[in-house]
Amino acid sequence: MSPVDRRVLLKTLTAAAAILATGPLTSSPATAASVGSWSVQTLEAFADTLIPGQRRYPGDRPISGAASGPGAVQAGAIQVLTSPRLPVTPWLPSIAGLLDARALAWAATHLILLPPTWPAFVGLPFAHRTALVNGLFDPDDLDRPIWQTLALLVGLAFDTAAHQDTTEAIANGHPGLAWIGFPAPDADGLWRFPDHSYNRPLADLHPHTTASGSPA
Template identity: 65%
Template structure:
């Protein structure tokens, strides 16, 4: 479980009572569930994407055409999911995927959806299936809580922020068969916001990346390198090895 992503976020609303048990997703008309094979393929694509971003091998992803790789409803669903994890303000008055419960940028503004939907990543072909599953869970949640959903937007988008939060919390339950999928999907959202893992760090700072600005990440020196003249512990912990290369690497 990734508690720091949304359970303890400083911009999340207060903890609420657990929702009532959901009816079986199988009872939702027209909803096709993932097979065991599909789950393995989706999780594999998620892990490969997360590993590539964490190691910096997928930096400077092109956002051009990213959202064109998936349907419009899938993009809205991903935006609502990302905004539930790391909320932000609405981009325009009718911006329904973003709940708008806080001021300032959130995961969507940080490029989380562009990361998930990038055609350069192995995850893109599975996003429609993942978002269909998310919306199926939202339909089941709405049925259990006697909520009326609009027909003009995806089911997850149609839920209020309070209900979105309750639903997303339930996805991380120990008995949820798809919990690994939600965990890695949330990790990708977090990487996009907290580290700008999809961009070169210097470029992200020049673009005033919302996540890096939020945590106060320092700008590099004029030559583009980061140097830290002040010791984290207030003193040097060891002497510099005489064979250390000019780049700071061990000999």
């Protein structure tokens, strides 16, 4: 990947994170069809390395089964990455290819025989996937910003159900929100927090505060 490509890709990933900050990606369905199954498998393995979960079916190779319960893949990591509302989808094959190239180099230096029917990163044992991903975040790694932003998007899928309406995600038992204990809304679909985090208000309400909570 050339230096220009890296800059453009990082801008694209950063823009995707900014879009997610504006609200859930609920206006159009997410699809991985245009990315290709080979790249999706690599991205699933990357997401599962960050937040591992149990296998979806016997022989599920992208998910290593390193943890019980659902992980990032079950929480919708691929749905977030491939959402039509984000500008990331055209870059995902390149990102997956870059990750597989790193996996091939890792396998060569560690004398690991990779299965030819799976992407290189998918073929790595989980311990080696984890060690490789740890190295991707090394301060000296040229592509570190790319992996950091990609990891942020994966984390948002698990921690916030970024591709779903929050109320619907909770009602449907989204695994990430359930894991972190995100509270259900009140009966009218709104969240209210009568208990302050320190069990007391941090400051008195300003007398000119509007009904919406804005300063006058």
